[in-house]
Amino acid sequence: xxxxxxxxxxxxxxxxxxxxxxxxxxxxxxxxxxxxxxxxxxxxxxxxxxxxxxxxxxxxxxxxxxxxxxxxxxxxxxxxxxxxxxxxxxxxxxxxxxxxxxxxxxxxxxxxxxxxxxxxxxxxxxxxxxxxxxxxxxxxxxxxxxxxxxxxxxxxxxxxxxxxxxxxxxxxxxxxxxxxxxxxxxxxxxxxxxxxxxxxxxxxxxxxxxxxxxxxxxxxxxxxxxxxxxxxxxxxxxxxxxxxxxxxxxxxxxxxxxxxxxxxxxxxxxxxxxxxxxxxxxxxxxxxxxxxxxxxxxxxxxxxxxxxxxxxxxxxxxxxxxxxxxxxx
Amino acid sequence: xxxxxxxxxxxxxxxxxxxxxxxxxxxxxxxxxxxxxxxxxxxxxxxxxxxxxxxxxxxxxxxxxxxxxxxxxxxxxxxxxxxxxxxxxxxxxxxxxxxxxxxxxxxxxxxxxxxxxxxxxxxxxxxxxxxxxxxxxxxxxxxxxxxxxxxxxxxxxxxxxxxxxxxxxxxxxxxxxxxxxxxxxxxxxxxxxxxxxxxxxxxxxxxxxxxxxxxxxxxxxxxxxxxxxxxxxxxxxxxxxxxxxxxxxxxxxxxxxxxxxxxx
Ligand SMILES: Nc1ncnc2c1ncn2[C@@H]1O[C@H](COP(=O)(O)OP(=O)(O)OP(=O)(O)O)[C@@H](O)[C@H]1O
Ligand SMILES: [Mg+2]
Numbered sequence: 140x141x142x143x144x145x146x147x148x149x150x151x152x153x154x155x156x157x158x159x160x161x162x163x164x165x166x167x168x169x170x171x172x173x174x175x176x177x178x179x180x181x182x183x184x185x186x187x188x189x190x191x192x193x194x195x196x197x198x199x200x201x202x203x204x205x206x207x208x209x210x211x212x213x214x215x216x217x218x219x220x221x222x223x224x225x226x227x228x229x230x231x232x233x234x235x236x237x238x239x240x241x242x243x244x245x246x247x248x249x250x251x252x253x254x255x256x257x258x259x260x261x262x263x264x265x266x267x268x269x270x271x272x273x274x275x276x277x278x279x280x281x282x283x284x285x286x287x288x289x290x291x292x293x294x295x296x297x298x299x300x301x302x303x304x305x306x307x308x309x310x311x312x313x314x315x316x317x318x319x320x321x322x323x324x325x326x327x328x329x330x331x332x333x334x335x336x337x338x339x340x341x342x343x344x345x346x347x348x349x350x351x352x353x354x355x356x357x358x359x360x361x362x363x364x365x366x367x368x369x370x371x372x373x374x375x376x377x378x379x380x381x382x383x384x385x386x387x388x389x390x391x392x393x394x395x396x397x398x399x400x401x402x403x404x405x406x407x408x409x410x411x412x413x414x415x416x417x418x419x420x421x422x423x424x425x426x427x428x429x430x431x432x433x434x435x436x437x438x439x440x441x442x443x444x445x446x447x448x449x450x451x452x453x454x455x456x457x458x459x460x461x462x463x464x465x466x467x468x
Numbered sequence: 469x470x471x472x473x474x475x476x477x478x479x480x481x482x483x484x485x486x487x488x489x490x491x492x493x494x495x496x497x498x499x500x501x502x503x504x505x506x507x508x509x510x511x512x513x514x515x516x517x518x519x520x521x522x523x524x525x526x527x528x529x530x531x532x533x534x535x536x537x538x539x540x541x542x543x544x545x546x547x548x549x550x551x552x553x554x555x556x557x558x559x560x561x562x563x564x565x566x567x568x569x570x571x572x573x574x575x576x577x578x579x580x581x582x583x584x585x586x587x588x589x590x591x592x593x594x595x596x597x598x599x600x601x602x603x604x605x606x607x608x609x610x611x612x613x614x615x616x617x618x619x620x621x622x623x624x625x626x627x628x629x630x631x632x633x634x635x636x637x638x639x640x641x642x643x644x645x646x647x648x649x650x651x652x653x654x655x656x657x658x659x660x661x662x663x664x665x666x667x668x669x670x671x672x673x674x675x676x677x678x679x680x681x682x683x684x685x686x687x688x689x690x691x692x693x694x695x696x697x698x699x700x701x702x703x704x705x706x707x708x709x710x711x712x713x714x715x716x717x718x719x720x721x722x723x724x725x726x727x728x729x730x731x732x
Contacts, residue, residue, distance in 0.1 A: 152728060212559045214725050236565035247560040251484050263476035264564055 140221075141185035142348060143209070143316070148218035149372075150179040150204050178204040180372040181218070186350065188315075191342045193359040194352040196369035197461045202352040203242075205369070206320045209350065210240045222316065236265060239309035243321035246305055248293045254304045255289045258311060265312035272311065279307040282337050299330040306334065310341070317341075319351035323358055335361045356454045368460060376460070383456055392451040393421040393433065398442040409433065412458055417444075422451055422459060473566050474574035481578030492586050499540045499591050506532045506659070507599055523663045527690060530602040533595045534689060535658045535682035540587045541580050542621050544628035546645045548572055550635035558727065569629070569720070576625065605691025612698055616685040619705035624681050626712035627652065633716050636723030657683040677708035 156172040179201040186192055194202045207213040209220060211227030211234050220227055225234045240247075248257040262272050280286055283303040288296055296304065306322060319338070323331045339362050341347050353359065359366055359380065366383060368376035376383065400416040410422040421433065430448070437443060451459075485492065510528045514520065549572070552558035561568055595601055604610040631648050635641045653659055655678035662670055662683050673679045684701045687693050693701065 207559065210563060212562050213727065231562065232565050232567070235563050238563075240563050242559070245556065245560070247557075247563070249480065249484075251487065252480070256480075260476050260480055264470075264473045264566060266470050266472065 142188040142190075142223055143186040144219075144221040145185065145209070146183045146219050147181050148179060148183070148205075148208060148215040148220060149177065149181055150201075150208060150213065150216055152176040152178055177372050179208070179215075182369070182372070182374050183218075184367060184374065184377055186348065188348055189342070189346040190365060191338075191349045191363050192351075192365045192367060193363035194350065194367050194369060195354070195356070195359060195457060196352075200369045201372040202369055203320050206240075206318050206350070206352060210238060210318050211235060236312070237315050239312070239314035239317040241302075241306050241309045241317070241319045241322050243302060243305075243319070243324040246293060246301055248301070248304060248308055250294050251292055253290045253292050254285070254296070257293065257304075257308060261308055261311050267312050271313060275311050275313060276307075279310065279337075282340065283307055283333060299326045302326055303330070303334070306337065313345070314347065316348045316350075319349065319353075321352055321354070323353060323355055331355070331358070338362055356452075356457060360453055368457070370461060380453065383453065383460075386456075390422055390451055391425050391430065392449050392455060393423075393430075393437075394447040394449070395419055395421065395437055395441070395443060396445040398444045401441050403441075406433070406436065410459055410463075412455060412462060420451075420455055422455065470566065473564075474570055477571055477574040478578035478581070481575045482582050485579060485582040492582075495540070495583075495587050496590050499536055499587060500594055503532055503536050503591065503595060506536075521663065523661070526600065526602050528661060529595070529599050530690060531657065531661045531683075531686050533592060533601050534686050535656065537588045537591055538617055538620065538682050538685065539658060540591065541583045542624050543579065543583060544576050544625050545579065546628050546632060546648070548575070549632040550639075550641050550645075553635045553639060553727070562724075572629070573625070580621070602690060604689050609688055609691050612702075613685050613689040616688050616698075616702055616705065619702055619709065620681040620685050622709035623677050623705055623712070624652065626709050626716060627677060630712050630716035630719070633719035633723055636719065636727060652678055652681065655679065656681045657686070677712060680705045680708060 152175070153173045154176050156174050182201075182205060194205065196202050204213065208215050209222075209227060211231045214228045222234065225237075227234045248254065249260065252260075258276065261267070267275075280289065283306065285300075285303055285307060288300045288304070293301060293304065302322065302325070306319075309317060322338070323334055326334060335358060338349060338351070342349050342362075351358070351363075364379055366376065366378065366380050367374060368383075395418070397417045397419075401419075403411055403413065403419050405411065406421070408423060408427050412420040412422065414420060421437075423433065434446070437446075507529060511525065514525050514528075518524065549558070552561060561571065564571070604613060627648065631641065631644055634644060638644070655673050655676055657679065662673060662679060665673060680701065684705060687701070688698055
């Protein structure tokens, strides 16, 4: 039995379908109409102690919903979650003292209070012993470079500062497991680096088990070795980062920039990803498609400004996986 | 149970309330204003009469000082749960290793302490020096008044708790809270002392939880009740607290299961 066992969890949201206008409102009042939204469908996975797992997937894929179930806030409709013998949503109080959660989009700090006061409050809430609190605080202060804003009220912090404070807050009580839901959202390049290094250090040194979601593939590349891809509520990939690359082994990527807005027509055996109207990526297997043929076809058909050949980076592989899912779904 | 955590929340609330000085000045002002308006209305109604149905003007004044004062102290935050469900921050609360209800009460106790010191006492002093009021009927009455006031708080808090729990289903319960406030304000005797309600109405109100919030402590303070009546009425307060809490708790347990955290 693994440290974290998730078996066949599903979650459906009930969305009330609002009609607009006064008649619609009245109709709603008397005959409410609901639509079911299956946010998570039959997802299973297991995670060992000390692992670091990245969850990616397009908007609305069900990542946050999964994190909320894992952290005990939401009850799954069906299926089970077991974390070292505890059921998060049932043994909530006991469970949450052992985990830390960061929601990038939502601060858990006291809006009105200086950051340090929020930390003191958390110290009382989690009964953190003085020495542990001091040790952790000093360490996080340094690693996340917080001394400049620690005395400022949270509402006066910049997004990146707030995020760092939120991350430190979630880790003050030395949790065994940490869930991050988009911890780098809206943070600048330097800030992102600081956060990634922090996460990596904590995982390496303290063996903290970590799960995080992100839209930034660099987050994954720099921190995780395991990747879970979720799309439309289902798990579509679970394995190493290299595994994803290997799936596209001998593939090549041709980035083509057009002079003017161009509609690209299909080409046999070539996967086309339209980045924008003037930039498309052509991903193909070097063994099946001859690069010369492809190039001359493109140069002959379109008004090309620039071309760049590379091995597909992880970002475009993922993009390709997403877009294929959308077609299939 | 880790009491220090609850204490920390009470203290935090007390301190963060202190940060808004203007707000609490306005709070004192509005309580005073309500008091003087009621006072003037009843003084006009009384005219030169010494007492009506055995109720003196000074007893009326006392009723208003105490019930408005207690209501200023208690003021449970009706938007605690609905607000957190509305903006999704209930998730933060559920991530803390403590009882959510305990934390709700802790924060409200912090509020109550603040209101006691910075609202009730100023208003009490203002009333004593302007309109005057009855002294407690005796030391015993004073002590029983305090006990009954705390029980009254229990009734009021659980009513608020019960109403708030409906937010799990209704999300927006603003109108429900308004209705609850009307019931509490009218039926508790805060606006029209229950002495003056028609007999049939008083007979009905007697059986509602509302009458036991402020009116029971006031009656004890004024020495209007015999010992056996006091025991009975405090028992009624306790009864309502337990019953309403139990109902609210059923909703709380169900609500958690169907909680949908907003925002993602
Ligand atoms: N409170 C809610 N009520 C109704 N539907 C919801 C609610 N929260 C999420 N959903 C729906 O469930 C699906 C999954 O949402 P979720 O927030 O888990 O996605 P996500 O993978 O975190 O997306 P993103 O990358 O945009 O954060 C979406 O289709 C969303 O519309
Ligand atoms: Mg999300």
